[in-house]
Amino acid sequence: ETGVTQTPRHLVMGMTNKKSLKCEQHLGHNAMYWYKQSAKKPLELMFVYNFKEQTENNSVPSRFSPECPNSSHLFLHLHTLQPEDSALYLCASSQVGIGNTIYFGEGSWLTVV
Amino acid sequence: QKEVEQNSGPLSVPEGAIASLNCTYSDRVSQSFFWYRQYSGKSPELIMSIYSNGDKEDGRFTAQLNKASQYVSLLIRDSQPSDSATYLCAVVGSSNTGKLIFGQGTTLQVKP
Numbered sequence: 221e222t223g224v225t226q227t228p229r230h231l232v233m234g235m236t237n238k239k240s241l242k243c244e245q246h247l248g249h250n251a252m253y254w255y256k257q258s259a260k261k262p263l264e265l266m267f268v269y270n271f272k273e274q275t276e277n278n279s280v281p282s283r284f285s286p287e288c289p290n291s292s293h294l295f296l297h298l299h300t301l302q303p304e305d306s307a308l309y310l311c312a313s314s315q316v317g318i319g320n321t322i323y324f325g326e327g328s329w330l331t332v333v
Numbered sequence: 334q335k336e337v338e339q340n341s342g343p344l345s346v347p348e349g350a351i352a353s354l355n356c357t358y359s360d361r362v363s364q365s366f367f368w369y370r371q372y373s374g375k376s377p378e379l380i381m382s383i384y385s386n387g388d389k390e391d392g393r394f395t396a397q398l399n400k401a402s403q404y405v406s407l408l409i410r411d412s413q414p415s416d417s418a419t420y421l422c423a424v425v426g427s428s429n430t431g432k433l434i435f436g437q438g439t440t441l442q443v444k445p
Binding site: 222253260261262263265268276308310314320321322323324325326327 | 337365367375376377378379382421423425432433434435436437438
């Protein structure tokens with residue numbers, strides 16, 4: 221238990237579906253992140269939010285839409301995804317400025333069919 | 334040049350041996366360095382963080398940092414089969430966003 225909770229843990233969706241991934245952190249951190257992990261590739265940073273403001277978008281396609289309503293919650297809205305978007309999506313949080321140790325959630329396994 | 338480089342392995346060591354995992358990074362002003370362990374199908378979990386040159390020990394794990402050579406390593410003493418996993422090196426970049434850049438990971442296999 222790292223204090224970062226992700227739901228759902230597994231998701232199968234069609235290419236025309238709309239779904240959302242949810243993340244909640246109970247650590248009092250001020251930054252939250254979405255990472256993507258595909259087979260045999262390094263973890264790819266997708267989005268960074270500091271104090272609810274998006275500070276980084278790593279050229280992520282618009283079919284991925286993040287939302288951060290407050291410092292404890294982060295969503296990733298998914299729309300018209302492609303099969304190559306199938307991957308493990310990891311949410312993480314940290315306290316920027318104090319070592320910035322990042323703690324990950326358990327991840328959401330996404331399969332696009 | 335990749336920002337954080339690791340040998341993907343697999344690195345195979347016998348049980349009880351020392352496993353040595355290496356990582357180099359390209360951003361000279363990086364200040365924070367981390368080692369994560371990731372079991373197959375699981376999310377990464379933090380093992381060690383290191384911020385200053387030299388060695389930092391925690392149980393069977395020792396992290397070593399050499400900023401002049403832009404090199405960070407992880408030693409695992411008395412390796413156990415349960416240490417078999419992928420080890421990810423991560424570096425905080427020079428910006429203040431807290432952006433953590435990961436290497437591709439080294440797969441460690443500890444054989445009984």
